Amino acid sequence: MQLRYKLAVFDMDGTLLDTLTDLGNALNYSLQVNGYPQRTVDETRRFVGNGIHKLVERGVPEGTSPLNVEKVYHDFLPWYQAHCEDNTHPYPGIIQMLQDLKHAGVRTAVVSNKADPAVHKLAGHYFPGCFDTSAGDRPDIAKKPAPDMVNHVLTQLNIGRADTVYIGDSDVDILTAANSGMDHIIVTWGFRSVPFLKEHGAKVLAESPDQIVRIITGQM
Numbered sequence: 001m002q003l004r005y006k007l008a009v010f011d012m013d014g015t016l017l018d019t020l021t022d023l024g025n026a027l028n029y030s031l032q033v034n035g036y037p038q039r040t041v042d043e044t045r046r047f048v049g050n051g052i053h054k055l056v057e058r059g060v061p062e063g064t065s066p067l068n069v070e071k072v073y074h075d076f077l078p079w080y081q082a083h084c085e086d087n088t089h090p091y092p093g094i095i096q097m098l099q100d101l102k103h104a105g106v107r108t109a110v111v112s113n114k115a116d117p118a119v120h121k122l123a124g125h126y127f128p129g130c131f132d133t134s135a136g137d138r139p140d141i142a143k144k145p146a147p148d149m150v151n152h153v154l155t156q157l158n159i160g161r162a163d164t165v166y167i168g169d170s171d172v173d174i175l176t177a178a179n180s181g182m183d184h185i186i187v188t189w190g191f192r193s194v195p196f197l198k199e200h201g202a203k204v205l206a207e208s209p210d211q212i213v214r215i216i217t218g219q220m
Contacts, residue, residue, distance in 0.1 A: 004218045005183070007159045008101060009150055011168035011176075012112035012119060013048060014190030016094050017126065019114075020045060021087035026080035027059045030072045036061055045191050049172045051113035051143050052076060077115065084118050090126055091189055097209035098130040104217050107157055110134040111149045113172070132157055145175035150182075165216060171200035185212055 013019045024044040031038055039047070039059050047058040056073045064072075101108055108131050112119045119136030133156050135141065135149045142148040154161060166177035169190025174197070177184035186202040188194050197205065206212045214220040 002218045003104065003106060003216065005106065005165040005216050006163040007107045007109065007154075007157060007165075008212075008216055009109045009111050009153055009164060009166045011144075011166075011170070011173050012110050012114060012122065014169035014192075015091075015167060015173075015187055016110070017088050017090055017122060019084070019088045019122075020048070020191065022080070022084050023048060023055065025086070026076050026083060027055060029079050030056065030076040031059060033075055034068065034072050036064075036072070048191055049113070049170045051137050052080070052115060081115075081118060081121075084122060085125060088122065088126075091209070093209035095127065095130070097213055098127060100210075100213045101216060102130065104213070106216055107132045107159065109153045109157065111144065111153060111166075111176075112136050113143045145172050145179050147176065147180040150176065150180040167206075167212060171197070174201045185215055187212070 010016055020041060024041055027044055028038040047055050053073055056076055057069055060069055060072055098108060110119060110123055110131055114136050116136035116138040119134050123131055123134045133153055135152055137143055141152055150166065154164065161180060161182045165183045165185055166173065166180060167185045167187065168176065169187045170192050174184060174186060185204050185206050186197050188205055188207050206215065
């Protein structure tokens with residue numbers, strides 16, 4: 001088997017895990033305790049993709065002061081940390097996909113704008129032993145779509161960007177791959193519609209996890 005890529009770097013929310021309900025519940029909890037109106041699932045879907053702080057900024061009413069945005073953010077963090085596994089689950093076929101990639105000799109990593117502790121917690125809980133490394137939002141590394149987290153993973157695993165493919169579900173992920181100088185695979189089951197993804201530059205789309213395996217292992 002001639003591998004097309006040696007490393008697959010995955011986004012987490014909307015790509016590996018359906019986290020929308022837990023993110024929405026955390027957002028609505030933090031809005032409610034601060035006296036703000038709650039948001040619908042569809043609104044939350046549009047707000048995610050640039051990290052939790054940006055989710056909160058988008059979730060609060062327009063014109064909310066920076067001080068009050070920070071209050072909502074700091075109420076969000078501990079609640080989400082405690083409840084990030086309540087309703088979250090892998091999309092169908094994801095675990096089999098990761099096992100198939102590992103069996104084929106492909107290394108794997110997670111790079112997410114979710115807070116670093118939550119990334120490690122969720123990766124360890126849902127995908128034990130599946131990833132070679134993972135990276136989440138932390139103060140010393142810029143968030144996606146900056147390439148910093150991806151570059152960090154490449155350095156850790158000593159793999160070149162030409163041998164790496166970035167896999168995600170959003171416009172942020174398309175930009176992350178471009179900024180990282182690598183190919184992308186964009187999944188169609190996540191938080192953005194196919195027309196939206198194509199409008200934002202998606203060139204390679206995957207409709208199922210097994211299609212990702214076939215692309216990476218050179219079967220299509």
